[in-house]
Amino acid sequence: MPTYVYGIDFGTSNSSITIWDVEKRALLRDPRIAGVESSFMYFPYTLRRDPPLIGNAAKLRYVSDRMRGRFFQAIKTILPNRTFTETIVNNQSYPLEDLIAFFLRHLKAKADEVTRQDVKRVVMGRPAVFSTDPAEDEVAQDRLRMAARLAGFEEIHFQFEPIAAAFAYEARITQPERVLVGDFGGGTSDFTVVQLDPRRQGMTGRAGDILATGGLPVAGNKYDSATMWHKLTPRFGRGATFESWGKRLEVPDTLHRQICHWDQIVFLRNAPKLDLIWRLARLSSDPAAFERLESLVKDNQGFAIFQMIEGAKIALTTQEVAPLRFTHPRIPLDEQLTLEEFDRNSADLTAQIVDYLDRFLAGAHIAPASVETVFLTGGTALLRRLRAEFTGRFGADKIRDGGEFTSVGDGLALSAPLFFPELHT
Ligand SMILES: Nc1ncnc2c1ncn2[C@@H]1O[C@H](COP(=O)(O)OP(=O)(O)OP(=O)(O)O)[C@@H](O)[C@H]1O
Numbered sequence: 001m002p003t004y005v006y007g008i009d010f011g012t013s014n015s016s017i018t019i020w021d022v023e024k025r026a027l028l029r030d031p032r033i034a035g036v037e038s039s040f041m042y043f044p045y046t047l048r049r050d051p052p053l054i055g056n057a058a059k060l061r062y063v064s065d066r067m068r069g070r071f072f073q074a075i076k077t078i079l080p081n082r083t084f085t086e087t088i089v090n091n092q093s094y095p096l097e098d099l100i101a102f103f104l105r106h107l108k109a110k111a112d113e114v115t116r117q118d119v120k121r122v123v124m125g126r127p128a129v130f131s132t133d134p135a136e137d138e139v140a141q142d143r144l145r146m147a148a149r150l151a152g153f154e155e156i157h158f159q160f161e162p163i164a165a166a167f168a169y170e171a172r173i174t175q176p177e178r179v180l181v182g183d184f185g186g187g188t189s190d191f192t193v194v195q196l197d198p199r200r201q202g203m204t205g206r207a208g209d210i211l212a213t214g215g216l217p218v219a220g221n222k223y224d225s226a227t228m229w230h231k232l233t234p235r236f237g238r239g240a241t242f243e244s245w246g247k248r249l250e251v252p253d254t255l256h257r258q259i260c261h262w263d264q265i266v267f268l269r270n271a272p273k274l275d276l277i278w279r280l281a282r283l284s285s286d287p288a289a290f291e292r293l294e295s296l297v298k299d300n301q302g303f304a305i306f307q308m309i310e311g312a313k314i315a316l317t318t319q320e321v322a323p324l325r326f327t328h329p330r331i332p333l334d335e336q337l338t339l340e341e342f343d344r345n346s347a348d349l350t351a352q353i354v355d356y357l358d359r360f361l362a363g364a365h366i367a368p369a370s371v372e373t374v375f376l377t378g379g380t381a382l383l384r385r386l387r388a389e390f391t392g393r394f395g396a397d398k399i400r401d402g403g404e405f406t407s408v409g410d411g412l413a414l415s416a417p418l419f420f421p422e423l424h425t
């Protein structure tokens with residue numbers, strides 16, 4: 001019977017599973033596991049304890065249910081958050097590990113169908129940094145390990161996502177190269193510098209080839225939040241004023257900070273917050289804006305608004321201007337977002353990423369000139385301003401790209417010999 005190891009890239013936005021064939025020392029490709037799935041999960045409203053829908057099926061059902069059940073996205077970003085231990089869905093309590101296990105079980109089942117085995121070995125991807133607080137970082141990995149165990153895995157190893165991406169890139173080259181990998185996803189931006197050598201691909205004991213690894217929790221989702229904050233929160237009443245005891249005061253921006261995080265909007269659906277919004281719709285200088293805010297919260301339009309914002313961001317990777325058009329009857333929006341505006345609104349995020357990169361290279365005593373190639377991957381690597389920072393620092397001829405959504409998954413399977421050397425003798 002052939003021996004397999006799985007690689008799982010549980011991403012903030014997209015997830016995938018890959019299969020390593022130990023005897024053949026190669027990836028096992030199959031259309032049933034090709035590509036990625038959105039990291040969405042949806043519990044339709046029900047009185048039974050049914051498992052949730054996963055991936056694109058979750059999104060389709062959530063939309064066809066008119067967004068009435070409980071929808072999760074970016075669950076990965078909750079992993080380091082110790083205050084989130086469980087959540088109540090349909091009157092049942094689900095610890096975070098159980099929620100993530102639904103996901104991993106779904107991916108495992110797809111791969112098990114290909115291998116026709118109940119595979120127990122897995123290399124799980126993890127960002128270079130789940131959290132800058134080491135205790136939180138450990139909590140996050142422990143929880144992910146527990147979720148993998150609940151999903152039926154027994155031998156569980158972790159690989160840094162950017163190192164995985166580096167190994168995927170290694171499969172494309174013919175000469176040794178010292179490469180800087182930048183993996184820009186939905187939740188984290190990760191870096192690694194690796195001495196690659198295609199002749200060493202699939203070999204054990206390559207720890208010495210990895211020269212430095214690091215990252216920060218700033219990536220695609222924060223670019224979407226920035227668009228919401230700068231461009232759209234004024235349409236929901238940020239900056240409006242109200243009268244209190246004869247004084248004109250600006251509406252505090254706590255509500256507006258909260259709507260910049262898609263998953264936080266649901267927490268405004270409670271009586272005190274809705275009452276506050278209702279009063280601002282009557283008393284503030286911009287009643288229409290607070291009516292839009294009320295509808296955003298009550299009609300559960302957060303997901304749809306953020307889909308629109310993300311769509312505009314993606315359009316701006318190939319166009320100079322993108323529409324922000326929303327047709328919900330109580331939240332009509334028809335705006336234009338220019339690339340120049342988008343870049344300005346997100347300039348501090350891009351600066352945080354490249355400042356980190358500069359410190360990361362300096363801290364590891366790696367001179368930028370000693371980097372032979374720069375491999376940019378992950379969906380957010382397609383942002384033009386961010387790419388321009390790399391071209392400016394390293395020169396256009398050093399930049400390589402591709403496999404934005406698949407390089408980490410492939411590289412996790414390619415990492416199997418490092419973690420299961422006993423199988424590869
Ligand atoms: N064509 C595109 N142009 C720009 N950004 C894009 C594009 N396609 C997707 N994105 C963004 O890329 C991010 C998702 O990328 P990716 O799938 O690499 O992340 P992930 O692996 O799920 O996240 P992480 O690695 O942080 O856990 C999202 O923020 C998404 O909006």
Ligand SMILES: [Mg+2]
Pocket residue numbers: 011012161183184185186378408
């Ligand atoms: Mg990723």
